[in-house]
Amino acid sequence: MKAVRIRGYGNEPAIDDIAMPEPTEGEVLMQVQAAALNPLDIQLQAGYLSDWFPLAFPFTLGTDFAGVVKRIGYGVTAFDEGDAIIARPNPSRGGGFAEYASVPAAACVRLPTPLTPDEGACIPTAGGTAWFALIDSANLKTGETVLIHAGAGGVGTFAIQFAKAAGARVLATASGDGVAFTRELGADRVIDYRSEDFAALDEPVDVVLDLIGGDTQARSFGLLRQGGRLVSTVSPPDAEKARSKGVSASMFALDLSGDRLAELVNAVVENRIRVVIDRKVALTDFRDAWVRQQSGHARAKTVLIP
């Protein structure tokens, strides 16, 4: 079968022909129908996350994928052959950019009827970060105002919709065609970060979802109301700065263990969140999509189809 693999940190991903994996105890063998690209894949490949998610080489990339159960390993009772599922194993395990993947059953949930495999594959990392960062970490409430940086990206497209569903007023940053796109997703006000200074906004915000870090994060503090919350997915905020401004600020790290993947998928369905797929690419043509994801300027989600 075909798989996109790397042979070491920083090694260029390549298509390899390898043996089909075997499901061991507690695992299911999935025929992968769709796998989503995330900045996480780029960071794993580059070795930036090796302290948290060490990789064994050769490593098959792909943390978020969906497909059909082909075989079940010993002890699996939650799924049967033929079930449509979404998988999000520990990032150290990867395996999704391939025609087949063997995955712990505990890292899978059923694909709900209204969703296609393409949509299901896009949900775990991007949707999970949006949902848990906004709802758990930032505790966003009805009637509050949230500023979402990078509204046109993978996390941002989910975050705008979750925030609207929670009854918040949504401000977002984007640029170029991302401005109209972000507005169409429901943002009440969009700031083109290339031509306008978001830090000069004339309305205070209760929550900042920082998907950019650096200067963008630092300049966001000034927009927060007293008691406001900044949550960053990128870099740990300055605790002293937060204290001096009377706000809270935290770094978010996605944890999709236990029942959290199921909670997330339910939240997507119940809140009628649109999974926005910018492009679908054959697995064997992954290279351009990889470079685009690496650029930091992708739109919404890109899906690889084995």
Ligand SMILES: NC(=O)c1ccc[n+]([C@@H]2O[C@H](COP(=O)([O-])OP(=O)(O)OC[C@H]3O[C@@H](n4cnc5c(N)ncnc54)[C@H](OP(=O)(O)O)[C@@H]3O)[C@@H](O)[C@H]2O)c1
């Ligand atoms: N800590 C965690 O657990 C966790 C989990 C998930 C994601 N993350 C991180 O969160 C970040 C966002 O993830 P993602 O999946 O949404 O990434 P993404 O899809 O690659 O985001 C791309 C978007 O960022 C926008 N962008 C780039 N620079 C910008 C700026 N200065 N201001 C506003 N928008 C800007 C781009 O818009 P333009 O093309 O218009 O510039 C593009 O639409 C990544 O750094 C990712 O690694 C962390």
